[in-house]
Amino acid sequence: MEGAVLLVDVTQGIQAQTLANFENARRAGIKIIGAVNKVDLNTFQAEEVIDSLAELIGVDSSEILKVSGKTGLGVEELLDRVIRDVPPPKEPVNQYSRALIFDSMYDEHKGVIAFVRVFDGSFKFDQGVKFLATGATGKIKEVGYFLPKMKEDQILKNGEIGYIATGLKDPELLKIGDTIAIGTTLAMDGYKEPQPVVFVSFYPEDGDDYENLKKALGKLHLTDSALKYEPESSEVLGRGFKAGFLGRLHFEIIAERLEREFDMATVHSFPSVSYRVRTKADGWYEITNPKDFPADYEEVEEPMTRLEIFTPPEYMGGVLALKEFFRFGDFETKTVGKNLLMTTKLPLADLISDLDDRLKSITSGYASLTYEIIGFEKGDLAKMEVMVAANVVPGLTRILPKEKLEREARQTAERLRDLLPKQQFTQAIQVTSNGRIMARETISAMKKDVTGYLYGGDRTRKMKLWKKQQKGKVRLKERGEKNAVTIPASIFKDLLKK
DSSP states (O other): EEEEEEEETTTTSSSSHHHHHHHHHHTTOEEEEEEEEEETOOHHHHHHHHHHHHHTSSSSSSGGGEOOOOOTTTTTHHHHHHHHHHHOOOOOOOOEEEEEEEEEEETTTEEEEEEEEEEEEETTOEEEEEEETTOOEEEEEOOOOOOEEEEEEEETTTTOEEEOOOOOGGGGGGOOEEEEEEEEOOOOTOOOOOOOEEEEEEEESSGGGGGHHHHHHHHHHOTTTOOOEEEETTTTEEEEEEESSHHHHHHHHHHHHHHHOOOOOOEEEBBBBOOEETTTTTHHHHHHSSSGOTTTEEEEEEEEEEEEEEEOOGGGHHHHHGGTOOOOOEEEEEEEEEEEEEEEEEEHHHTTHHHHHHHHTTTOOOEEEEEEEEEEEOOOOEEEEEEEHHHOGGGOOOOOOEGGGHHHHHHHHHHHHHHHOOOOSSSEEEETTEEEEEEEEEEEOOOOOOTOOOOOSTTHHHHHHHHHHHHHHHHHHHHHEHHHHHHHHHHHHHHOOO
């Protein structure tokens, strides 16, 4: 039997992710040890959290350990409890060796370094190994432990956690969740290739930075194998990459890392999801880019999630009020300790908008959520396009429910009117769907008093200057309509909020 510590923070209490972790551990038959951290901060609140955690696990409150990483309180007791209650790994009866890869990094001299947990046998220097998901082979350059930095040793044995320097120079040959094996082709159960569910197109603000963006994404992929990307080009935005992510948070982390770690200024599209579309000509096929969504589809399916919201009961009304903005369905509520666990179905497209921000806002930060993809369901959707100065802005194209189309069109047009900077010519903002203009706004041109230096005299002089200025603005408008207006990345973030 395996063991795990279910650690709950006093300041946060039991979260939706805590419940998800507990259910996964329970289904796997893992021995669960309950512990509450930061008990030195709030003794009264700690007792409430301890009672809730004990009720969740199904033990007496006295069995929940009180821990403080700051003062060291309860740390020895927690380690002793793990040693006492979690049984040691059994001696393997198999004649082969297997280890599960849970993380990796790249070293210029040692190649790809796999962080592993050994489940069968042992691993030593210079042994030949095979990576079962990719079929790659290699020789072990080094093994060792984390103390907490990597420290080389002679052998990694069954039940131990450490690292294996594989010598592989191509990071694509190693997958998180894969099995490193010696003498067998039997992989560990449960491995699945990470499947992106959220798609965003990235373009460098400066077209000359395309190669730098490519290198930055490649380096991020070394430490995050779930990141998928491929080259893409746009007539308006130039060359870029279409990237796939595991969720909206994953996308936000990568976007932030591009800016902070690589000083890479990018323009990106709205996050979108994949859709299954059926047309007369092509039958069923999948699209990941909103601009490819057909107007004449016969049927469309969108990905759905099962969403769990964990909240104090006093915020239940506020959570239910979110139905006005999000397509919740099949609500179920049950009590867990002193809080409520609300389960509902929600399209993934709604989830990757600002649901988490609104939830935190209406519950003062006390609610949390977790979700899982449960498949595809039929939807009634349409493509919404945005035109600025007579040019379609591909990054603003979105797939929306038809009943929300007009409202979103008006809001998008109004926000763009307020957010876009003025030019020296008038900019028309038009939001369309299936050839129909749903909303229109106009950004007036910047004003300049070309006659301010003239005092008195004949008005003819002023009229000539005004006509000359008017002709100049017409030429600028024509030039602006030929060269599409670039939308700054900050505006995409503002438009994403409901």
